[in-house]
């Protein structure tokens with residue numbers, strides 16, 4: 443799993459308008475209809491209430507990420523976009539917006555409560571091609587209230603018994619499968635102090651979920667299954683609500699913390715520079731920037747002259763060299779290193795603030811399609827101009 447970063451920052455879905463929610467109630471196309479497993483007893487009154495509310499939620503969730511009549515109000519404060527993972531999840535990306543049909547696989551009553559785990563699968567079929575794909579198996583919590591059934595994010599339930607540790611501006615939630623590492627938490631505090639000096643800003647309170655691997659990270663988010671649980675042995679995410687999720691078995695994850703500071707200070711920064719700066723300062727996955735930079739240098743030497751940097755400017759479409767080094771992260775990271783070395787950090791902040799297109803911005807630091815590969819190759823020949831050297 444790659445560092446998915448603050449992808450949600452760039453996902454803007456209309457205005458937060460309750461009118462949209464109410465008016466969508468009758469738009470139940472058959473292809474979007476909720477399928478219910480035969481193991482669910484639909485005659486039980488509470489189950490019938492959950493199914494009815496679930497249909498209402500599924501048919502309105504894409505109207506707004508900011509509020510929904512079927513979702514717990516306080517979740518929007520804590521998570522900002524609490525059901526972002528389900529946003530347009532039915533879409534196959536090839537024109538069929540309802541390809542992955544929702545299927546209620548089971549309802550599990552939580553002992554001594556009026557709450558249920560709601561297990562939802564999203565499955566797409568192409569019978570003529572002999573294909574059937576499970577996109578996700580995802581959990582929600584349903585709670586019976588006087589007003590009816592209300593859904594909430596599974597994450598709060600999943601981590602409720604996890605150890606909580608406060609270290610400076612970070613509230614750690616520690617997986618029961620590991621022991622918190624005090625040395626890593628101390629190292630993280632020192633790094634945040636450097637970040638505050640770099641950005642010249644105040645500390646942001648961050649909720650840090652420390653998981654042993656990407657599989658557990660995705661379980662925290664509510665998944666029983668997602669293909670990205672098994673792609674990589676490490677990785678993490680920075681999400682709305684000042685949340686950092688680590689799948690690195692570590693309490694140190696500067697890359698994702700940089701994303702949070704960028705999101706607050708430079709919310710419009712392009713993914714190219716956002717990933718570049720996070721990688722320049724914090725490395726990627728389990729390795730620091732110096733390690734990845736050496737790998738990138740090896741990659742360029744191996745593929746020269748066929749390597750063309752301008753082919754790798756979308757950080758979310760990446761090639762991982764030797765399984766760990768995302769070339770599309772390293773290119774902008776070296777651009778950031780070169781920018782601060784030649785122009786100073788204020789120039790980098792100008793770039794993060796700019797809303798101009800990528801090549802217009804790169805032109806302001808003397809880079810263009812014709813010279814990008816050559817300039818990056820030259821930069822890699824120089825000694826590392828590290829973040830620690832910056833004033």
Ligand SMILES: [Zn+2]
Nearest residue numbers: 445447717720
């Ligand atoms: Zn990232």
